[in-house]
Amino acid sequence: MAVLVTGGAGYIGSHTVAALRERGEEIIIVDNMQQGHQEALLAGKLYKGDLRDSDFMDVVFGENRIDAVIHFAANSLVGESMKEPGKYYHNNVYGTLCLLEKMKQYNVGSIVFSSTAATYGEPENVPIDEYDRTLPTNAYGETKLAMEKMMKWYDVAHGIKYISLRYFNAAGAHESGAIGEDHSPETHLIPIVLEAALGKRPHISVFGEDYDTPDGTCIRDYIHVSDLADAHVLAVERLRGGADSSVYNLGNGKGFSVKEVIDIARSVTGRDIPAVMEPRRAGDPAVLVASSERARKELGWSPSRNTLEQIIASAWQWHSAHPEGYRK
Numbered sequence: 443m444a445v446l447v448t449g450g451a452g453y454i455g456s457h458t459v460a461a462l463r464e465r466g467e468e469i470i471i472v473d474n475m476q477q478g479h480q481e482a483l484l485a486g487k488l489y490k491g492d493l494r495d496s497d498f499m500d501v502v503f504g505e506n507r508i509d510a511v512i513h514f515a516a517n518s519l520v521g522e523s524m525k526e527p528g529k530y531y532h533n534n535v536y537g538t539l540c541l542l543e544k545m546k547q548y549n550v551g552s553i554v555f556s557s558t559a560a561t562y563g564e565p566e567n568v569p570i571d572e573y574d575r576t577l578p579t580n581a582y583g584e585t586k587l588a589m590e591k592m593m594k595w596y597d598v599a600h601g602i603k604y605i606s607l608r609y610f611n612a613a614g615a616h617e618s619g620a621i622g623e624d625h626s627p628e629t630h631l632i633p634i635v636l637e638a639a640l641g642k643r644p645h646i647s648v649f650g651e652d653y654d655t656p657d658g659t660c661i662r663d664y665i666h667v668s669d670l671a672d673a674h675v676l677a678v679e680r681l682r683g684g685a686d687s688s689v690y691n692l693g694n695g696k697g698f699s700v701k702e703v704i705d706i707a708r709s710v711t712g713r714d715i716p717a718v719m720e721p722r723r724a725g726d727p728a729v730l731v732a733s734s735e736r737a738r739k740e741l742g743w744s745p746s747r748n749t750l751e752q753i754i755a756s757a758w759q760w761h762s763a764h765p766e767g768y769r770k
């Protein structure tokens with residue numbers, strides 16, 4: 443049986459494909475190549491197309507024996523979602539509806555979902571656990587929450603079991619150095635800081651110095667992309683073993699401010715990274731830090747690339763060797 447990975451040519455998707463390959467899984471990938479890179483695929487059979495294209499998805503499900511889906515395909519930028527919410531509802535929410543309908547039609551009963559800390563919004567408690575309130579402060583998080591809720595009702599009505607993985611801030615790159623983060627445009631903190639270290643940008647803009655945090659900049663919980671990838675593999679195994687639907691946070695449990703990230707990047711790269719203070723970016727909560735106790739206990743997940751130095755060093759290995767990303 444094969445695992446279908448939607449959005450498998452993207453950043454977290456491609457690292458998960460690499461982890462599935464290590465387990466000897468048969469892998470089918472669907473990607474509309476909006477953010478995906480063919481060179482990022484270390485394994486699997488790629489179908490280029492969109493979840494919202496019903497005839498295309500009939501070919502994918504018709505040609506393969508798929509028993510589980512890992513669903514990454516979505517737009518995922520907080521800032522963009524505040525300017526173009528319609529794009530997020532169409533691609534993320536409607537795309538998931540189309541996927542679940544196909545799973546129902548082809549009797550595929552397991553889905554692992556790429557969710558986000560942005561479903562919580564401004565947290566009630568730090569660290570956040572899975573029972574905390576979900577009140578997104580941006581349209582992106584709202585669409586991911588809607589997708590989770592849709593899966594809940596497809597479980598109730600059609601018995602499709604889901605595991606939703608709410609990740610905090612994915613960063614770093616595969617230890618082989620073969621794949622890494624390449625978004626266009628890039629909006630994430632760590633790759634932008636490293637582009638500034640490479641001299642590809644004149645400086646890093648720090649969005650807001652007036653948050654209620656010790657140094658005034660936002661605090662995030664950075665987790666290595668390969669640790670995230672491992673959690674997806676464990677989640678597929680858990681669903682195949684007959685487990686019930688559930689939600690897990692994936693993070694390190696330690697927060698770093700934007701200024702701390704920049705300082706650690708300076709020490710890892712040995713480069714001068716100029717920083718410029720700018721106003722807040724819309725939709726950013728002040729502090730997002732995970733409690734991942736539940737994932738550790740129930741999934742048996744134990745992230746192993748834990749320090750921010752390690753995470754940034756692996757990203758630096760990729761960025762310094764591929765200053766233009768996947769472009770030749």
Ligand code: UFG
Nearest residue numbers: 518520558559560610611629630631634647648649660700
């Ligand atoms: N930041 C800057 N300057 C930049 C880029 C980012 O100061 O040039 C700041 C942001 O304002 C934020 C922090 O760095 O405070 C991290 O920003 P990212 O854009 O790297 O990540 P986000 O926390 O906004 O979002 C990421 C993913 C989301 C996910 C979220 C969960 O993009 O998909 O983590 O925490 F939902």
